[in-house]
Amino acid sequence: MASTPVCVEDFEPYLKAGVSDFVWGYYRSGADGEQTLRDNPRAFQRYRLRPRCLRDVSQRDTSTSILGHRLAFPVGVSPTACHCFAHKDGEVATAKGISSVGSAMILSMWSNRTLEDVAASVPPDTPLLLQLTILRDRFRVEATIRRAERAGFRALVVTVDEPMLGKRAHYQDWEFDVRDIAFPQILLPGERYIVDQIPFSDSRTWNEILWLKQLTSLPIVLKGILTAEDAVEAVRHGAAGILVSNHGGRQLDGVPATIDVLAEIVNAVRGSGVEVYLDGGVRKGTDVLKALALGARAVFIGRPALWGLAYDGAKGVEKVLGILKEEFSLAMALSGHFLEPPLIVLKDEKTALSRVHIQVPSLSLHACASVLLSASENIPKEKNQCRDAGTEGGSEAERTPRPTLVLAGGRPHKDWFWKQSLARRRS
Numbered sequence: 001m002a003s004t005p006v007c008v009e010d011f012e013p014y015l016k017a018g019v020s021d022f023v024w025g026y027y028r029s030g031a032d033g034e035q036t037l038r039d040n041p042r043a044f045q046r047y048r049l050r051p052r053c054l055r056d057v058s059q060r061d062t063s064t065s066i067l068g069h070r071l072a073f074p075v076g077v078s079p080t081a082c083h084c085f086a087h088k089d090g091e092v093a094t095a096k097g098i099s100s101v102g103s104a105m106i107l108s109m110w111s112n113r114t115l116e117d118v119a120a121s122v123p124p125d126t127p128l129l130l131q132l133t134i135l136r137d138r139f140r141v142e143a144t145i146r147r148a149e150r151a152g153f154r155a156l157v158v159t160v161d162e163p164m165l166g167k168r169a170h171y172q173d174w175e176f177d178v179r180d181i182a183f184p185q186i187l188l189p190g191e192r193y194i195v196d197q198i199p200f201s202d203s204r205t206w207n208e209i210l211w212l213k214q215l216t217s218l219p220i221v222l223k224g225i226l227t228a229e230d231a232v233e234a235v236r237h238g239a240a241g242i243l244v245s246n247h248g249g250r251q252l253d254g255v256p257a258t259i260d261v262l263a264e265i266v267n268a269v270r271g272s273g274v275e276v277y278l279d280g281g282v283r284k285g286t287d288v289l290k291a292l293a294l295g296a297r298a299v300f301i302g303r304p305a306l307w308g309l310a311y312d313g314a315k316g317v318e319k320v321l322g323i324l325k326e327e328f329s330l331a332m333a334l335s336g337h338f339l340e341p342p343l344i345v346l347k348d349e350k351t352a353l354s355r356v357h358i359q360v361p362s363l364s365l366h367a368c369a370s371v372l373l374s375a376s377e378n379i380p381k382e383k384n385q386c387r388d389a390g391t392e393g394g395s396e397a398e399r400t401p402r403p404t405l406v407l408a409g410g411r412p413h414k415d416w417f418w419k420q421s422l423a424r425r426r427s
């Protein structure tokens, strides 16, 4: 165990050492063979940043906004249940940690502290969002929404990848009576604990989103979308945001890593005004930069916040987020790319090299767009061999990708890139 954690992963052993085997299994577990759990962080490593030099990077603005609320840097905390397993103050400590660094928090509906306590523990301008599970009992869901509205939550984050719980690899059942755990968000007035499991709605459809929309004026973010088709449905059903997520590998095992489907979803909702975020495997500042470069407006972390919580409560959460903020700012500087497009990310695999041309975040990281450049069409065959562009010999024209662009959806977009650069040069 590192005596002073220097990177996010250094915090994990503190959680392991401080909790029971059951809790450790509950927090770390993925579903089934945990293929997706493993793939989430690894997938980031398949992308390469292509840095530019001799840019003035002395003034860096890491801030962004989600749904109009400012974040000091583009990392928030995803909803995870039962923070009291990791620290006695539970979600109140997490909320204090995020607010002290200007981050955001999505509170789980399965939290141990009440949403009112959490809201009261931070300044009123802290971006708090509430995660909702669609239960069979709509009345319970509605009651929770009313409480969230009264407490000043900024949005509802509806988890759409969980019609039932995935088969978790390291725990099957709660090891103790659910009456020992407080789930105050799902209690109705007069209830002290839930006697039986509260059934999730496994008959849910897109109609549930329409029902929620007519119930509340809070913006609705859909968490758990992994395909362009569902992203388009999300737009059609009035979502304000999409959180690209595979539940940290805890639901359907074998789905892609989130970073691998991000561009597909960004392209599917382009022009709709719907914001796209990502979670799953974000562990480093360069992961954040890659996700933003691929079109995310912000990213969220799940387990790392729990590691920080176990390390030192609110201060531990603050430390984890602080490290990500510093690493992200450093990555912006070292890539030299935050001022001007295009940031180029290369994704290399054993057999193919695809190039991803990214319109880099503006200074305030507000505008990100991405287009995929078909490598096979644009790179001379002998150069199409898992190596970064621009590092080999040949003329500038050979090394520079030609302007036949293919959006992630597959539509050719001739001249887009060059028109953009021309317009920039003129302005």
Ligand SMILES: Cc1cc2nc3c(=O)[nH]c(=O)nc-3n(C[C@H](O)[C@H](O)[C@H](O)COP(=O)(O)O)c2cc1C
Pocket (backbone or CB within 6 Å): 026, 027, 028, 040, 078, 079, 080, 081, 108, 109, 110, 131, 159, 223, 245, 246, 247, 248, 249, 250, 279, 280, 281, 282, 300, 301, 302, 303, 304
């Ligand atoms: C212990 C644990 C509990 C979770 N509880 C919830 C939850 O209550 N609601 C939800 O939508 N997602 C839940 N998730 C999924 C997270 O919101 C998030 O998608 C995931 O943790 C992100 O991956 P990461 O842990 O690699 O950062 C949970 C994840 C973990 C690890």
